[in-house]
Amino acid sequence: METSDNFSISRMLRYIRFDFVSNKKSYIMRISLIAIILFLVMLLVSMTAGVGDVVTHAHYCGTIGIVASWMLAIALSISLSYIFEPMKTIGGRINHLMLPASKAEKFTGRLLISTLGLFAAFIVAILVTESVRNVVLLAFGDKYSDVIGFDFFGIVKELWGIMFVDKWLTTHQMFGFSTFLLGGALWYNYSFVKTLFAQTVIGMGLLILGGFFSILSLITDWLDSADWEVLYNVSFVVAWVIMLAMWVLTYQLYRRASIVNKRFIFKQ
Amino acid sequence: MIEVNDVKFSYSKHQPPVFDHFSIRFESGKIYGLLGKNGSGKSTLLYLLAGLLKPAEGRVLYKGNDAARRRPSFLGDTFIVPEVFDTPDRTIVAHARELSRFYPHFDNEFLNFCIKEFEIDPKRSMIHMSMGQRKKAYVSLALATRPRLLLMDEPSNGFDIPSKSQFRKVIAAGAADDTTVIISTHQAHDIENLIDQIVIIDYNGLLINVPVSVVIERLTLCRQMFGESTDGALFVRPMLGGNIAIYPTREGIADSMPLDLETFFEAVSMNPVMFTNYLNEKPVENGNV
Numbered sequence: 235m236e237t238s239d240n241f242s243i244s245r246m247l248r249y250i251r252f253d254f255v256s257n258k259k260s261y262i263m264r265i266s267l268i269a270i271i272l273f274l275v276m277l278l279v280s281m282t283a284g285v286g287d288v289v290t291h292a293h294y295c296g297t298i299g300i301v302a303s304w305m306l307a308i309a310l311s312i313s314l315s316y317i318f319e320p321m322k323t324i325g326g327r328i329n330h331l332m333l334p335a336s337k338a339e340k341f342t343g344r345l346l347i348s349t350l351g352l353f354a355a356f357i358v359a360i361l362v363t364e365s366v367r368n369v370v371l372l373a374f375g376d377k378y379s380d381v382i383g384f385d386f387f388g389i390v391k392e393l394w395g396i397m398f399v400d401k402w403l404t405t406h407q408m409f410g411f412s413t414f415l416l417g418g419a420l421w422y423n424y425s426f427v428k429t430l431f432a433q434t435v436i437g438m439g440l441l442i443l444g445g446f447f448s449i450l451s452l453i454t455d456w457l458d459s460a461d462w463e464v465l466y467n468v469s470f471v472v473a474w475v476i477m478l479a480m481w482v483l484t485y486q487l488y489r490r491a492s493i494v495n496k497r498f499i500f501k502q
Numbered sequence: 503m504i505e506v507n508d509v510k511f512s513y514s515k516h517q518p519p520v521f522d523h524f525s526i527r528f529e530s531g532k533i534y535g536l537l538g539k540n541g542s543g544k545s546t547l548l549y550l551l552a553g554l555l556k557p558a559e560g561r562v563l564y565k566g567n568d569a570a571r572r573r574p575s576f577l578g579d580t581f582i583v584p585e586v587f588d589t590p591d592r593t594i595v596a597h598a599r600e601l602s603r604f605y606p607h608f609d610n611e612f613l614n615f616c617i618k619e620f621e622i623d624p625k626r627s628m629i630h631m632s633m634g635q636r637k638k639a640y641v642s643l644a645l646a647t648r649p650r651l652l653l654m655d656e657p658s659n660g661f662d663i664p665s666k667s668q669f670r671k672v673i674a675a676g677a678a679d680d681t682t683v684i685i686s687t688h689q690a691h692d693i694e695n696l697i698d699q700i701v702i703i704d705y706n707g708l709l710i711n712v713p714v715s716v717v718i719e720r721l722t723l724c725r726q727m728f729g730e731s732t733d734g735a736l737f738v739r740p741m742l743g744g745n746i747a748i749y750p751t752r753e754g755i756a757d758s759m760p761l762d763l764e765t766f767f768e769a770v771s772m773n774p775v776m777f778t779n780y781l782n783e784k785p786v787e788n789g790n791v
Binding site: 238239242245248251252255256257259323324325326327328329331332333334335336337339490492493494 | 591
């Protein structure tokens with residue numbers, strides 16, 4: 235039995251196992267939902283691949299890669315916003331907070347479940363649905379022969395390329411995920427909807443601020459003399475600093491979590 | 503073993519504190535009955551002891567460490583049975599298997615004893631059990647972890663009459679010699695023959711913290727007919743056909759009976775200073791005051 239009071243990887247893994255076993259049915263249902271949606275999209279894309287001039291398996295992989303990346307982004311946002319779902323009731327909070335593992339272990343465990351766990355579930359879903367799709371299409375004979383073929387790595391490569399290769403797109407997505415993570419720590423219930431609402435309000439505020447600067451740049455000529463590359467790099471760094479601050483704030487909120495509901499903006 | 507040192511706690515800045523410079527010490531190997539009126543802070547005290555709430559001032563120390571930090575070593579020694587609780591969608595045995603990985607002293611043999619005593623269906627998911635059955639399952643798991651600090655908030659709520667007797671039996675069998683058990687309840691009768699020490703708290707303060715043996719030894723409860731003198735009684739309450747009175751124990755009191763916790767609680771709530779002074783003063787020879 236682990237005796238360290240700070241951080242133990244084995245205890246964190248035990249926590250992940252405990253969470254998975256405790257919520258097995260719920261996780262299986264979620265994975266199934268992802269797989270069903272993915273399968274329907276795959277089937278639809280396969281069957282409409284013949285419409286128009288482009289009828290290639292590469293085209294299919296590209297389309298599925300885009301769809302899967304969107305699905306993964308949405309699923310990841312939902313997953314991160316419900317990162318502290320076990321704490322949404324008083325009983326749940328007691329069970330979670332009183333489980334003998336350190337705060338850092340439980341936090342890291344939950345983060346891994348919500349991110350790597352979801353990635354793993356997604357990969358499994360793609361593997362299964364792609365196999366089933368091929369079997370279903372084979373039943374139609376030669377009609378869809380152009381899009382038949384098991385190219386799991388082709389889809390994953392497309393997905394990875396869309397999500398993680400471009401520096402700006404990745405930063406943009408990471409920023410979005412970080413806001414959902416923070417939303418999950420602020421609100422245990424309906425956190426996805428609440429975070430979306432907060433994002434909309436803040437987005438509108440930033441839009442107004444942007445408009446103000448646009449007018450200012452028209453009146454003065456300060457923007458004409460700006461070095462755009464420097465501006466891009468500065469905004470890139472600022473975005474990552476804000477993201478880091480959001481992660482630290484999320485952990486601090488979790489670390490301070492108690493049995494009582496939080497007040498004011500923290501109110502559930 | 504666990505001590506509350508000069509704690510101040512409030513749920514909101516706009517509300518009066520539940521505890522203001524409150525201190526108490528709970529010893530190992532004792533079963534405490536925590537009594538108090540609604541809203542007096544019984545549950546809050548249990549949550550503070552469990553580290554589920556952090557005091558604004560003062561500290562709750564378990565073996566010298568701050569309980570609010572909820573370190574794994576503290577959590578491994580502690581179990582709280584709250585009034586409101588969640589159970590997972592699996593059997594008690596399956597849940598115990600996972601829980602046992604976190605509790606160094608987990609006792610499967612004792613869990614089986616509890617399952618048998620409480621007549622819990624080990625093949626039924628806990629989420630599909632009745633409220634009383636779920637509570638029994640939760641209490642069983644709590645005891646099977648062999649905690650050094652066991653906190654229970656209204657544990658007998660939802661129990662039928664046979665279950666209350668089973669509950670007492672299981673607690674008596676499960677509390678180890680070095681375990682501190684603190685049971686908060688309004689159902690004083692349910693823990694009467696179980697506890698070693700009575701703690702009564704009132705709004706913002708400790709009314710009394712006294713061993714049951716001292717109460718039994720030094721106080722006597724009497725039923726009296728109307729018209730009978732109640733001179734010397736520490737507490738008198740009218741009842742059907744007469745009075746019920748608490749006297750300092752002395753020889754020759756007619757119709758005396760063992761003191762029950764509910765009457766004692768009522769009496770202390772009305773005059774805490776007098777009872778505290780009386781029970782804390784050194785006994786006079788022959789038991790007379």
